Amino acid sequence: MGKDTCYHCGDKCVQDYIVYDQKNFCCQGCRTVYEIFSSNDLTYYYDLQAAAGASPKIAECKYDFLSSEAISEKLVEFQDEEIQIISLYIPHIHCSSCIWILENLNKLHKSIFSSQVDFPKKRIRISYNWQTISLKEVVLLLTRIGYEPNISLDDYDQKINKKEYILIYQLGVAGFAFGNIMFLSFPEYFEVGEFWIEQYKPLFRWLMFFFSLPVVFYAARDYFISAYKGIRSNLLNLDVPIALGISVLFIRSSLEIIFDWGSGFFDSLAGLVFFLLLGKFFQQQTYSFLSFERDYKSYFPIAITRILKDGTEDTVPLHYIKKGDRLLIRNEELIPVDGLLLLGNARIDYSFVSGESAPVYKQPGDKIYAGGKQLSGAFEMEALKSVPQSYLTRLWGNAIFQKDRTNSFRTLTDRIGKRFTVGVLTIAFTAALFWLFIDSGKLINVFTAVLIIACPCAIALAAPFTLGNMLRIFGHKKFYLKDSQTIERLAQVDMAIFDKTGTITTAKKGTVSYQGMDLTVAEESLLKNTLRASNHPLSRALYDLLAEHDIVTLDEYQEHIGHGIRGAKEDGQIKIGSATFVGNKSVVSNQNTAVHISANDEYKGCFVFHNEYREGISNVFNDMQRNMELAILSGDNAGEKSNLEALVPLGTPLHFNQKPEDKLDFIAAQQQKHKRVLMVGDGLNDAGALAQSDVGIAISENINVFSPACDAILDATKLQQLPSYILASKQAMKVIQLSFVLSLLYNVIGLFFAVTGQLEPVIAAILMPLSSISIVAFTTAATYVIGRKLE
CATH class of the missing domain: 2.30.170 (Ribosomal Protein L24e; Chain: T;)
Structure with missing residues (x-):
């Protein structure tokens, strides 16, 4: 310094x-x-x-409007009695130092709990105690340390997105200048005679110079800014050779005009910037399309129960919810939209949103926020808005739930990019030195052409375009992945573990019989309303089976994961679950899944489920067994052992009476043996196992059980396609590897012609985006073929 x-x-x-x-x-x-x-x-x-x-630059009065409760309410993403969460756009975020300091805001003020940076979008999500630090004070703190946020109340996100139009303006300026410079260069191209030389040559040359100024200092400025920041950080990023090539062309051409050495290379310069920006525009549009398609994850097959005006219940997709709808939220269900609590008491876990695990208690009339999970019974609420299309997707990707995993292909891309720039600069200067002694007239062309043709954009595009397109394809096949890195991990799994109930079995087609004493009307009503609050697959099946009863609000509801549920109303109480849980240890296990009932501590009997396995599940096991080990973990008794043995390949381990913690420990033990484990569960009892596994897939029916702990959600009707999805992930990785090979081949061939002086800079500028476009076309076509095979 x-x-x-x-x-x-x-x-x-x-x-x-x-x-x-x-x-x-x-x-x-x-x-x-x-x-x-x-x-x-x-x-x-x-x-x-x-x-x-x-x-x-601190101007405290600038943010006085944030002191208004009505205004801050529009900006705040979440609020309870203590925590407020705000998401802000900060244009100055540009490097690792920015990320580090912004994610350590809690050390600058004790009232800030956490802060998470989304580097590509230049956004920060801050959780703070609004009782001790206001939103205005948070913004002023950011401003004081040099990270002033960009805040706009009206159409906040849309105003930020208008910055994307800058590339279009830059492309328009470069295209206009390129066309005019080419037109002004025609007399030199065709060697027009004395009339040109004596009167208009100086004028045309200076016009070309002035047309080049907005090209260099406006259209190409992003390359210079990026290169400058990289050099200042002692990092040779991918824009350094591009900025150097543009600088060399401009300086050399300007000198030729000033000293009347010639007409310079302004046509090549303008053409270079135009085609660079054209390639960037194409990449941006294609990737934006893929990103839009990925928002389809917001429609993953999770539904919500809507209460109609006549009191009946209807299950609808989340995006059908409108302002004013009355919704039923069951135990362990996610609140999909901001609303008012109407009926029942709520005990809500907002850790998905804020990271704070302490439950929040709400009473009728209180406002509740989307993203919370009900922990005790069921309640009814009124929606205050429609479901934001991307809200659950953002929640799913919350950094709180990110696992510390390495990304081999991203690392490989970064590693290639860092070394590539050094290699290109070395080749460019070596070639320039060579031509300085052989033919100095070719020096500028060779030096510039090497810098341009060797742009590693194609290498950098291979992985994101391949994985992004696969995300879109999987989404259309009802296989919804949290992020593109899940595809990479899915391609590497060598062991698959399946839960039984609700995963490989379905309660929809199974038959249920009751064995025991008859229930009174009051007991059956209490049973019905207790089941209404539960989201377990067996509870949902029983609820649909029992006769209609008046809906009542329970005085008490408890769900013991892996054991059973308990409900109480006035003087009556009922327990539903395992025989041990309801208080009858003398019951002999039968050969089927059974749900036992006790009323007021008196054992009544049990509902026996005759398991119906999902269609094609045996083929799934046989297909997957060819490439990986299998295991079944079930919380039920061993009554189904003989049936399961007939479905799974010989020698497959079958483990019964597994509690949720037992499943987690089993997966951890396999990982210690260096196994890459895939866990397939129902997303409710298996949340811990899904989080522990390398890839956790939750099987979804039409119920609103959402677990950010999982990496993917698979529609239950598509379970038989799981082996095909894993195979498609492996093929996608091969497409990326082949794309790397093709990209490197392009650069080797291009560098040969550039170093030998056979390539003009403007031709290099045309070929560079064409190579990127060809990689994008290849990955799109290859993934399309993979997708067609999934039909």
């Missing part, structure tokens, strides 16, 4: 600069930020990247 530059932001220090702690600062703001970081033991910020900060 030079003596004349600011230690915090890197700007030049003028005469009145400030010296503090033996360091120079350009202004009082930068010194204050350094003091804040230093006093809170956050100076590691400067170790990550020198001069990474921005000079803060």
Whole structure:
């Protein structure tokens, strides 16, 4: 760091600069930020990247509007008695230092609980105690440390997205200049005679120069900004060789005009920038299309129970919910939309949203927020808005639930990119030195062509386009993945573990019989209303089977995962679950799944389920057994052992009477043996096992059981396609590897022609985006073929 530059932001220090702690600062703001970081033991910020900060511009009155409760309510994503969550757009986020300091805001203020940065979108999600720090104070804190957020109340997200139009403007400017420069170059191309030389040659050349200025300083500015930030961070990123090539062309061409050496390379320069931006525009549009298609995950097959005006219940997809709808939220169900609690008491777990595990108690009339999970019984609510299309997708990807996993292909792409720039610069300077002694007239063309043709965009595009397209294809096949990295992990699994009840069995087709004493009307009503609050597959099956009864609000409801449920109303209580749970240890296990009932601590009998296995499940086991080990973990007794043995391949381990923690421990033990484990469960009792596994897939019927712990949700009707989905994931990885090979082949061939002086810069600029487009076309076509095989 030079003596004349600011230690915090890197700007030049003028005469009145400030010296503090033996360091120079350009202004009082930068010194204050350094003091804040230093006093809170956050100076590691400067170790990550020198001069990474921005000079803060603080105008406190600018954010007075945030003191208004009505205004802040529009911006706040979540609020309870203590926690408020806000998502802000911060344009200055640009490097690892930014991420590090912004995710350590809790060290700057004790009232901030956590902060998570979404680097590609330049957004930060902050959870804080709004009783001790206001939204305005949070924004001012960000501003003081140089990260002023961009806040707009009306159409907040849409205004941010308008920045995407800048690329279109840049492309228009480059295209306009390219066309005019080419037109002005025609006399030189066709060697027009004396009339041209004497009167109009200087004018045309200077016009070309002026047309090139907006191309270099506006249309191409992003390449220079990115290259500058990379160099300042001691990192040669992928835009360094591009910016260097543009600079060489512009400086050399300007010198030729000024000293009348020739007409320069303004046509090549404008063409280069135009085709670079055209390639970037194509990539952006294609990837935006894939991102839009990925939003289809918001429609994964999870439904909600809507109460109609006549009191009947109807199961509908989430996106059918409208403002004013009356909804039934059962135990363990996710609240899909903000609303008002109408009937029943709620005990809500908001850890999915805020990370805070302590339940929040709500009473009728209270406002409740989307993303919470009901923990005790059922309640009715009124929707205050429709379900945001991408809300559950964002919740699913919450950093709280991200697992610490390495991404081999992303690492490979990054590794290639870092080494690629160094290699390209070495080849460019070596080739330039060679032609300096052989034919100096070719030096500029060779140097520039090498820098342009060797752009590694095609390498960088292979993985995101392949995986993004596979996400879209899987979504259309009712297989919904949390992110593209799940495809990579799915391709690597070598052991599959299946739950039984609700996963490989279905209660819809099974037959149920009752064995025991008859229930009174009051007991059956209490049983019906207790089952109404539960989301377990067997509870849902029994609820649909029993006769209609008046809906009542339970005084008490408890669900003991893996054991049973208990409901109470006035003087009556009922227990539903295993024989041990309901208090009868003398019951002999039969050969089928049984749900036992006791009323007021008196054993009544049991409902016996004759298991109906999902169609084609035996073929699923046989297909998967060819490439991986299998195991069955069931919470039921061993009564189904003989039936299961007939379905699974010989020697498949079958484990019964497994509690949720037993399943988790079993998976952990397999992982210690270096197994990559796939867990397939029902998403309710198996949440811990799904989270522990390398890939957790929740099988979904038409119930609203949503677990952010899982990596994928598979429609129950598509379970027989699971082996095909795993095979498709493996094929997608092969497409990426082949794309890497093709990209490197392009660069080797292109570099040969560039180094030997057989390639003009403008031709290189045309070929560079064409190589990227060809990779995108290849990955799209290859994944389309993979998708067709899934039919």
